[in-house]
Amino acid sequence: xxLKYGLRFLFLLMPVCAFSQWDNGQVSVFFSMPEVAxxxxxxxxxxxxHFTLSASTESGSQPVIEESADETxxxxxxxxxxxxxxxxxxxxxxxxxxxPEGLRLYLEASDYTGGGDGQVGQPAGKIELSNxxxxxxxxxxxxxxxDGIQNGHRLTFSIExxxxxxxxxxxxxxFVVLYTLTDN
Amino acid sequence: xxxxxxxxxxxxxxxxxxxVAGQQLxxxxxxxxxxxxxxxxxxxxxEDYSSTIEHESSLYISVLYVNYFDYWFNPNKKWSVYVHKxxxxxxxxxxxxxxxxGNGSRVxxxxxxxxxxxxxxxxxxxxxxxxxxxGRHGIAYIPLSFQLSGFSVTMGxxxxxxxxxxxxxxxx
Numbered sequence: 491x492x493l494k495y496g497l498r499f500l501f502l503l504m505p506v507c508a509f510s511q512w513d514n515g516q517v518s519v520f521f522s523m524p525e526v527a528x529x530x531x532x533x534x535x536x537x538x539x540h541f542t543l544s545a546s547t548e549s550g551s552q553p554v555i556e557e558s559a560d561e562t563x564x565x566x567x568x569x570x571x572x573x574x575x576x577x578x579x580x581x582x583x584x585x586x587x588x589x590p591e592g593l594r595l596y597l598e599a600s601d602y603t604g605g606g607d608g609q610v611g612q613p614a615g616k617i618e619l620s621n622x623x624x625x626x627x628x629x630x631x632x633x634x635x636x637d638g639i640q641n642g643h644r645l646t647f648s649i650e651x652x653x654x655x656x657x658x659x660x661x662x663x664x665f666v667v668l669y670t671l672t673d674n
Numbered sequence: 675x676x677x678x679x680x681x682x683x684x685x686x687x688x689x690x691x692x693x694v695a696g697q698q699l700x701x702x703x704x705x706x707x708x709x710x711x712x713x714x715x716x717x718x719x720x721e722d723y724s725s726t727i728e729h730e731s732s733l734y735i736s737v738l739y740v741n742y743f744d745y746w747f748n749p750n751k752k753w754s755v756y757v758h759k760x761x762x763x764x765x766x767x768x769x770x771x772x773x774x775x776g777n778g779s780r781v782x783x784x785x786x787x788x789x790x791x792x793x794x795x796x797x798x799x800x801x802x803x804x805x806x807x808x809g810r811h812g813i814a815y816i817p818l819s820f821q822l823s824g825f826s827v828t829m830g831x832x833x834x835x836x837x838x839x840x841x842x843x844x845x846x
Contacts, residue, residue: 512753513740514841515701517733519759519770519820521709525831528719566720570827606720608828632830637720 526570529580529671531563532639539563541649543593553657555649565599565627566642567611567671568634577674578630580611581623587665588621592657595619596648597667599626604641608633613643623670630671699753699812700740701842705733709822716827726823736814737842738781745785745812754808754845759799762835770836771796771821774807778816786811796821799838808845 531537542556569578582597589595598616609631617624627643635642651657712727737753739745757772774793780786793807807816 512698512842512844513700514839515703515735516760516837516839517703517705517707518762518835518837519707519709519822520833520835521713521822522833523713523825523827523829523831524715526716526827528716530719532720566718568716568719568721568827570829570831572831604720607722607826632828634716634722634827635720637718641720 523570525572526568527578527671527673528569529565529567529669531645531669532566532637532641533563537563539647541647543651552654553651555651560647561644563645563647564639564642565645565669566635566637567630569608569630569671570632571673575673577609577628578611578671579614579625579674580627580630581670581672582617582619582626583623583668583670584619584621585666585668587663589619589665590657590661590663592651592653592655594650594652595665596650597626598646598648599643600646602635602643605636606634606641610635611643616648619667623668623672626669628674698740698744698748698751698844699842700738701755701840702736702738703733703840704736704815707733707820707838709820712822713825722826722828726821729820729822733818733820734778734815735818735840736778736781736812736816737809738812738814745781749786749811752808752810752845753842755793755806756803756841756843757799757806758803758839758841759801760837760839761801762837763832764834764836765824765829767824767826767829768834769823770799770838771823772799772806772838773797773819773821774816775819776817778813781812781814788813790816803839803841806840 539560544554544556546554596616597619599613602610610633611627611630614625614628617626707729709727709729712729714724716723773796777788777790780788790809790813
């Protein structure tokens, strides 16, 4: 009895399943995310820093550096690397002008802080600036720091008198620090 | 003779429904969904990509009768379209949404007027089929729009690809 009517019932039900789907069509969604390597200094305008060396008021004393350190600048960057690339660094160098004789200019980046995400870089410590690029921040992966001050790494510039004997006469010296986000 | 009668009826039960169940509608897709030119570059150091990009209707889906005579003899077939994606190279942080931005058009001059419902609000496409929209009889060139979000420079420079699958089901 079951075989007779059960089978017929089953055959009746099976096509219901076969009915449900008719056809499908496919389309590929594709997009390519490019490499990104952007770096800038904040604030974007009026980002000059000034150091003034004055003669001592006391005979026999060393010259006075009126502002021996400046911490007003921040460095921001965005970085997206291709799959096989390891990491990037920010290097700094004096691209225009030259330091007066007898002076040394140093730069140090702070630890990262801000509203970014990803593999941000690590500060490379206090480096002396010259006309050769030197890494200031290393180990930068796929990341962004956030834009503006209080995002990224605070830059601290400091100046030291290295050799009094070589210090030249009074004058104004301008130089430009160039930052480059470079592949390692 | 008895056996022919017995099994004949079974055979009839078996084949008649399959004749009815034969594929009646097909899906055709025209256009592409290439977002590469839609990605707004990062303009300012420290920033990420803007969160969402939209791909306006350059993709069209048509739901058509397989048999041309069905436009005369079976014009009111109800159907529904489901959509899902099948990832090829994808990131789980991405969200892709689709919506229907138009009603499409009649397949030919003797086909009934367009009858289509739902799917006009963006809805997320996941790896499991979800209902998208429904209609009756054949409709050609239904325009679709896509929205993609969740991308970031933290994903690196890479190509991403997923396949969107539109399936038409009988809508009884």
